[in-house]
Amino acid sequence: MVNLISRNASRSAIGRFGPRFRIGFWRWVACIALSLIAVTLILPSSRRFLLLSAGHALVEHSTAVDSADVIVVAIDSGGAGTLEAADLVHRGVSQQVAVFHDPPTAADREFLRRGLPYDDRAAISTHQLRILGVEKIEQIPRSTTGSEEEGEILPGWCQRRGYRSVVIVTSADHSRRIARILHRALRGNRIGITVIASPYSSFNPDSWWKTRAGTRTEIVESEKLLLDMIRHPFS
Numbered sequence: 001m002v003n004l005i006s007r008n009a010s011r012s013a014i015g016r017f018g019p020r021f022r023i024g025f026w027r028w029v030a031c032i033a034l035s036l037i038a039v040t041l042i043l044p045s046s047r048r049f050l051l052l053s054a055g056h057a058l059v060e061h062s063t064a065v066d067s068a069d070v071i072v073v074a075i076d077s078g079g080a081g082t083l084e085a086a087d088l089v090h091r092g093v094s095q096q097v098a099v100f101h102d103p104p105t106a107a108d109r110e111f112l113r114r115g116l117p118y119d120d121r122a123a124i125s126t127h128q129l130r131i132l133g134v135e136k137i138e139q140i141p142r143s144t145t146g147s148e149e150e151g152e153i154l155p156g157w158c159q160r161r162g163y164r165s166v167v168i169v170t171s172a173d174h175s176r177r178i179a180r181i182l183h184r185a186l187r188g189n190r191i192g193i194t195v196i197a198s199p200y201s202s203f204n205p206d207s208w209w210k211t212r213a214g215t216r217t218e219i220v221e222s223e224k225l226l227l228d229m230i231r232h233p234f235s
Contacts, residue, residue: 055205058221060175060195068194069163070096072140073125074170074178075150077198081169082125084198086132093167099125100150101139150178151185158191165192172201173221177228184235 071094073081085097099122108118126137140157142149158166170178175197182193208214228235 051209052206054222055203055208055218058173058176058203058218058225059197059205060179062179062194062196065093065167065194065196067092068094068165068167068192070094070098070158070161071167071169072154073097073099074168074174075100075142076174077170079128080171080198080200080202082128083132083200084169084196086129086134088167088169088196089134096136096138097129097134098138098140099129100153101141103142148181151181154182155186155189155191159189164190166194168193168195169198170195171203172197172199172205173203173217177221177225180225180228180232180235184232187235 071085071088073085077084089095089097102120102122104112104118104120111118122139126139129137140153142153154166158164168178168182175195179195182195186193203214203217208218
């Protein structure tokens with residue numbers, strides 16, 4: 001009887017103090033975590049380490065590639081991708097370069113209707129590549145914009161042409177995310193892919209926080225990369 005009363009008393013005490021103890025425990029954990037973050041941000045060396053890590057988290061650091069069937073300039077790589085593609089051709093990686101077709105938007109079509117040209121990025125990139133000494137250039141058909149579409153188009157396009165090794169040239173801030181997208185899209189295909197971050201990119205992972213443009217790029221691309229990791233945690 002005494003033992004039963006003791007057990008009931010103990011359970012009653014746990015019932016009264018258990019939840020309160022757990023709440024207090026997690027408050028201490030939160031305080032310690034926030035304190036560590038604050039100390040890390042205060043210390044210059046730690047702050048720089050965090051900023052560098054955040055910048056390089058966006059960049060795909062691929063090993064050098066000796067040869068490939070084709071070099072593809074990513075949709076949003078701009079002039080940085082065009083320059084790096086030309087450099088890779090002159091290094092002998094591949095003689096074939098492909099750029100994505102740039103379909104006109106509704107505004108572009110209205111300009112055309114009124115007799116005005118629009119900035120066809122694919123045509124501009126093709127013209128620049130020819131000036132830079134690249135002879136074999138083709139356009140990859142597409143209907144919309146966005147990195148996800150690159151992952152939808154490339155596998156079939158490569159298979160139709162018999163390409164088994166592909167180099168994708170893109171901007172530095174975009175390279176990690178597009179690498180995830182393309183490796184996910186090409187899973188199960190016998191197509192080797194290498195994503196190269198163009199050294200001509202305006203985004204510098206070693207000093208992005210020193211400019212407004214770099215900070216804006218870091219924030220926007222980090223959000224996109226985080227969303228891709230949440231949606232596809234195992235890719």
